[in-house]
Amino acid sequence: PYEAFTLVDHRSAINAPYSRNAVAVELADDDAAGWAHYASVRLLLRNGPDPPSIPRTDASQPERLPSGALDPRVPQYRAPEEIVRSLITYSDAHHGQAQGPPSFTPDPDANAFVSDDPFAFLLGVIFDQGIIAERAWAAPYQLRQRLGHLDPHRVAGAPDRVRAAVAQPPMLHRYIKVVPGWVIQAAEIVNSRYGGDAARIWNDRPTARELFDRLDAFPGIGQKKAAMAVEILERDLGIPIREISGSDIAYDVHVRRVFLRTGLADRDDLAHMRDVARIAYPQRPGALDLPAWMIGRQWCRAGIPDCATCPLTAVCPKLTDRARHIRGA
Secondary structure (H helix, E strand, O other): OOOOEEEEEEEHHHOOOOOOOOEEEOOOOHHHHHHHHHHHHHHHHHHHOOOOOOOOOOOOOOOOOOOOOOOOOOOOOOOHHHHHHHHHHHHHHHHHOOOOOOOOOHHHHHHHHHOOOHHHHHHHHHHHHOOHHHHHHHHHHHHHHHHHOHHHHHHHHOHHHHHHHOOOOOOOOOOOOOOOHHHHHHHHHHHHOOOOOHHHOOOOOEEEHHHHHHHOOOOOOOHHEEEEEEEHHHHOOOOEEEEEHHOOOOOHHHHHHHHHHHHOOOOOOOHHHHHHHHHHHOOOOHHHHHHHHHHHHOOOOOOOOOOOOOOOOOOOOHHHHOOOOOOOO
């Protein structure tokens, strides 16, 4: 009776102290048809020593769907391709409405500074963690005001002044013990590897993967910020980047919620979500990042999302509970 199910070794599938050495049925949380079939098999096994097998393809038993999928006969369900298409459409519409230079913060002077000064842009990427994006991208401009400059050589040579400037009220960041160290290390790397010019990180027409690796090498950046920066540099600042098909989504709380609730991703895992984006939109996986981030931030929020007015409402299966563990701004 269990032949219609996916069977796994319990101990291999769940590495825990009390995991049994036994064969187990693997079912997705939302596979209602699968759970109903499993219950009927258990009932048959209790009532007889040799019950007949129940084929899942029988007219009385719904066909088992892939893990995480909803029944396509349900009207609100749409294939992931439609989710991807809607994300790209939303992104294109957003760009079509945007006027003027990129807007990272409400302050036009701060926007101009991070757009025109490569080291300021690098620090904006570094600051963008644990605080709202607008505050993070304004920090390089505010740091220059407090220091009187934002020269990598002078930043590296005056670590105490940098720490004091970041911690000065109002603090430029909530992590005043960690972020100043990242700023100082960024200046040291720019000086030692790029001749004091942060533009040399990206001004040689690198591939998306090469640029990602260069950014990822800076303390305090990592996958999320490096992937985000590659997209911003090419999309918003017009930096020539080759093989943009090597871009990736950022593993960000907003992106993760949207990927899980729309059914694009089956589980909250960096490698899985990155691969999903690569398969779903191979020409530019990173293009899914901005629309997912914007929708996650404005509509698909933690807790109760605003599905009624969300741009994806017509195509999203609304798997809200999948992201109940993902908190954050």
